[in-house]
Amino acid sequence: MLKRVERRFLDVLASIYIYNEYRGYSSIDRVLKSMKARHSSEHWFIEAVEKHRRDERKHYLMFKKYFIDQGRMPFAVDSSCGHIDRLIRLTFGCGIDDLDTDAVSRSDDLFFRLCRIIMITEIRGMNQLDILLEDRLVRGDPALVKIFKVIQKDEPSHWTPYRDWLEKKNGGDPRWNELAADWAVHKSLVFWKVPSLLLSPGLKRRSGWHDDGEDQSIMGRAA
Numbered sequence: 001m002l003k004r005v006e007r008r009f010l011d012v013l014a015s016i017y018i019y020n021e022y023r024g025y026s027s028i029d030r031v032l033k034s035m036k037a038r039h040s041s042e043h044w045f046i047e048a049v050e051k052h053r054r055d056e057r058k059h060y061l062m063f064k065k066y067f068i069d070q071g072r073m074p075f076a077v078d079s080s081c082g083h084i085d086r087l088i089r090l091t092f093g094c095g096i097d098d099l100d101t102d103a104v105s106r107s108d109d110l111f112f113r114l115c116r117i118i119m120i121t122e123i124r125g126m127n128q129l130d131i132l133l134e135d136r137l138v139r140g141d142p143a144l145v146k147i148f149k150v151i152q153k154d155e156p157s158h159w160t161p162y163r164d165w166l167e168k169k170n171g172g173d174p175r176w177n178e179l180a181a182d183w184a185v186h187k188s189l190v191f192w193k194v195p196s197l198l199l200s201p202g203l204k205r206r207s208g209w210h211d212d213g214e215d216q217s218i219m220g221r222a223a
């Protein structure tokens with residue numbers, strides 16, 4: 001019984017992660033589109049964000065393999081488990097898919113805000129990994145530990161280019177409301193969302209992969 005609960009916890013955790021990795025690289029596509037439209041000469045930043053996109057796709061594929069190796073599909077978690085989804089909604093007032101990329105391209109304010117939100121999300125992810133890698137249940141799953149260690153190594157290179165860009169362009173530090181939104185989303189995921197998924201008997205597994213129909217190479221599409 002205890003083993004089953006522990007297994008379910010790890011599956012819920014990995015299901016939330018694979019969803020977030022997927023949303024990560026698909027939302028970076030929106031940034032790249034804006035950047036290429038507005039800042040096409042800023043090669044260093046475009047290259048850093050493209051590398052970020054490749055890494056998030058790589059993380060997604062590691063979790064996909066994790067589930068395939070176990071012969072199970074991830075749980076069907078939705079955008080309420082997506083850190084970036086909820087942060088964009090709280091700070092832009094719409095979902096990622098509804099974000100007006102043209103408006104973001106035209107407005108420095110909006111583009112800076114998007115960069116700050118991605119930076120905050122990445123810093124949160126990096127700090128969370130330190131906690132997870134100390135967790136007894138996670139440490140009992142060598143395949144998951146291996147994935148988290150790869151992500152931990154990649155993570156600093158994900159947020160520093162946004163910080164450097166914001167500094168260079170006077171895009172400002174994260175605003176108090178952006179940091180408050182990040183705090184609120186994180187707390188609700190850890191203390192409400194994960195427990196409620198664990199205790200939800202009707203939680204279904206996905207019937208397909210998040211990236212079905214996409215370019216299946218590790219590079220994926222870049223914009």
Ligand SMILES: [Fe+2]
Pocket residue numbers: 021024055056059151
């Ligand atoms: Fe990632």
Ligand SMILES: [Fe+2]
Pocket residue numbers: 056122125155158
């Ligand atoms: Fe990341």
